[in-house]
Every structure is written in C-alpha cells, then in structure tokens.
Amino acid sequence: MGANKLTHVAGTAALLIALVILPGHLKYHHQDFIIFLTINVLVVVSYRLMTLTGEWSLIHIVMMGVGAYTSALLSKNLGVSVWLSIPLAGVSAGAVAALLSFPLFRMTQFYFLIGSFAVGEAIRLAWVYFVYPFGGSSGINTIPSPELFTIDFMEPIPYFYLVLAVVTLCLLILHRIENSRIGLTLHAVHWKSPLAESVGVNAWKYRTLAFIIASIFVGVAGALKVHYLGNVTPHQFGVGTMVFVLIWVIVGGYNTFYGPILGAIVLSILDEAFRAFEAIRPAIYGVLLIAAIMFMPRGLESVPGWFRERLFRKTAE
Numbered sequence: 001m002g003a004n005k006l007t008h009v010a011g012t013a014a015l016l017i018a019l020v021i022l023p024g025h026l027k028y029h030h031q032d033f034i035i036f037l038t039i040n041v042l043v044v045v046s047y048r049l050m051t052l053t054g055e056w057s058l059i060h061i062v063m064m065g066v067g068a069y070t071s072a073l074l075s076k077n078l079g080v081s082v083w084l085s086i087p088l089a090g091v092s093a094g095a096v097a098a099l100l101s102f103p104l105f106r107m108t109q110f111y112f113l114i115g116s117f118a119v120g121e122a123i124r125l126a127w128v129y130f131v132y133p134f135g136g137s138s139g140i141n142t143i144p145s146p147e148l149f150t151i152d153f154m155e156p157i158p159y160f161y162l163v164l165a166v167v168t169l170c171l172l173i174l175h176r177i178e179n180s181r182i183g184l185t186l187h188a189v190h191w192k193s194p195l196a197e198s199v200g201v202n203a204w205k206y207r208t209l210a211f212i213i214a215s216i217f218v219g220v221a222g223a224l225k226v227h228y229l230g231n232v233t234p235h236q237f238g239v240g241t242m243v244f245v246l247i248w249v250i251v252g253g254y255n256t257f258y259g260p261i262l263g264a265i266v267l268s269i270l271d272e273a274f275r276a277f278e279a280i281r282p283a284i285y286g287v288l289l290i291a292a293i294m295f296m297p298r299g300l301e302s303v304p305g306w307f308r309e310r311l312f313r314k315t316a317e
Helices: 003-025 028-051 060-077 082-104 109-129 156-178 181-191 193-198 203-229 239-252 259-273 275-295 300-316
Strands: none
Touching: 003 028, 003 156, 028 060, 028 156, 028 203, 028 239, 028 259, 060 082, 060 109, 060 203, 060 239, 082 109, 082 203, 109 239, 156 181, 156 203, 181 193, 181 203, 239 259, 239 275, 239 300, 259 275, 259 300
16 A cells, blocks of 8 residues: 555544544534535535536536435335435436436537536426425425434434445545546546547446436435435525535535545535625635635645645755
8 A cells, every 4th residue: 555545544534533523522503514514525526526527517406406305205205214215315316317418418518507507497496386296395394314223313413423424435435436447437538538439438428427426426415414404495406505516616626536525624614604794605705716716726625735845845955
C-alpha cells in the first residue's frame, strides 16, 4: 500500500471515529444538522458521478424525491418494512432514470441541462396535483421510521448512526465504481468522446449508466431523509434545492471524489451560521460562488495541494 493511499485510509478511519463520537456531545438541533449533512454528502457524491460524463443535470433532486415518495408509499400504504423500502427506493429512482434516458440523452450539454429541468418539474408537479397517491401539495405524513429490536430510530443519535452506516457503504461503492473500468470509461466519454466512440465505446450507453447509478444512490438518500422527517412534500425537491447542490459541487470542486464532500460540509456549516440572516442568505451564497469561481476555479479541493506546494517551497528554501 502506497504512502498516499495509507494516509487517505488513516484519515478516513479517523474521520469515521470522530463522527461516531461526535453526536453525543452535540445539542439536539445540531444532531439534526449532522444527519441532514451526512445525507447531503451522498447527494453531492452521487451527482458528481453524473458529471464525470460531462453532463450536468437539474433533475438530480427530483430523483431524490422519487426515492423518497417510493419508500414513503411502500412503508406507509403497503406495509413494506422500511429496511426493504429504502433499497427499493433506489431501485425505483434508477428505473425512472432508465426510462427518462431515452428522451433526455438525445440532447447534450446545455440542451440536456434544460431538458432535465423540464422533465424534473413535470414529475414534481405531478406530485403536487395528484392527491392520490402522492397527497398533493401537502404530501404524505406519518411515514414510519425503521424498527430494530428496542432501538428508537425516532431519536437523532440512533438514526445518525444508521445514516452514517448507509452513506459510508454507498460512498465506498461509488468510489469503487469511479476507480473501476466503468469510471475510467466515463472520464473518456467526457474528455475524448469522439475518440472513445471510434474504438467502440457507446457514449450514450455510458451516459445512461452514470445517470441510472447516480439516481439509485440519490434515491436511497431521499428515503433516508423522509424516514427521519416523517413526511414528504413536493416542495422539498424544488429547483431551489437543486441550485444548492450545484453550488456545493462547484465550490467544493468536482475533479476529485472528496471535492463535493468538502463543498457540502463547508457551505452547510456556513449556511447554519447565517441562519439568522434569512433574507440575505441567497446573496451570501451568490457571493461565495462568484468568489470561488474567481479565486479558486478548481474549488476547495485545490486548497490542500496549495498548502503542500507552499510547504514544499519553504522546505526547499
């Protein structure tokens, strides 16, 4: 095992240990915060898989909603165990993504972005106007929480450990996919699409595959969110939320696996700090985005490298 890889493994292990210890030392409100933050980490990392092909969509949060509604309907209306409805939420979101890939991937770049927004809004408005089975604008309430022995998953600390375990497993799978032959092909489709197609790579197939996989994992994130909240409404998955995801990914950086994670963590903490200034929060986000593009075009992921470079220069001197 190389030194860099060993460092990454040690750092990841230390972070997980810290996360296991942390909840017991936080107030109730902050326990809620780290649950949603952990779920958002899965949202941004799954979205990054889609961007590996060079396509940016505005439907990712709606796919999260597909998973959320699926798990809510299965567990509440059909009595399916939450332990089964959560993975089925991912399957459902992946199936919807597979169906949508036929019209959406007839477009690329800007046209794909706009097309994904239009389709996503159509799905979200269906949740608004169809009272049965989606509950209309009021959504679905009293969604059951997981049950396991005598553990009360309605409490934040047990639910955080559940979310941490599921998200960690999902991140490991996503990391493995990115570093597999599939991930390398996705990069090739992005940067050298004509060359990749000339040697037999089906770019449409791999873009579709990235879209489906990303939707599966964000569908699981949606299920985790609604089983903690106990309710789901169409307004939770609007374009405003999608804009936040885009900002997290851009500010964090999308050239590395950990870039979007940094963006989600740092900006979520800043957002929590500025909660008292509700009226100007969008303006603050706008300023941060512009500053990141101007002064850190590669995002927060470039900061560790910058410090290493400065340290190396000082050592060399």
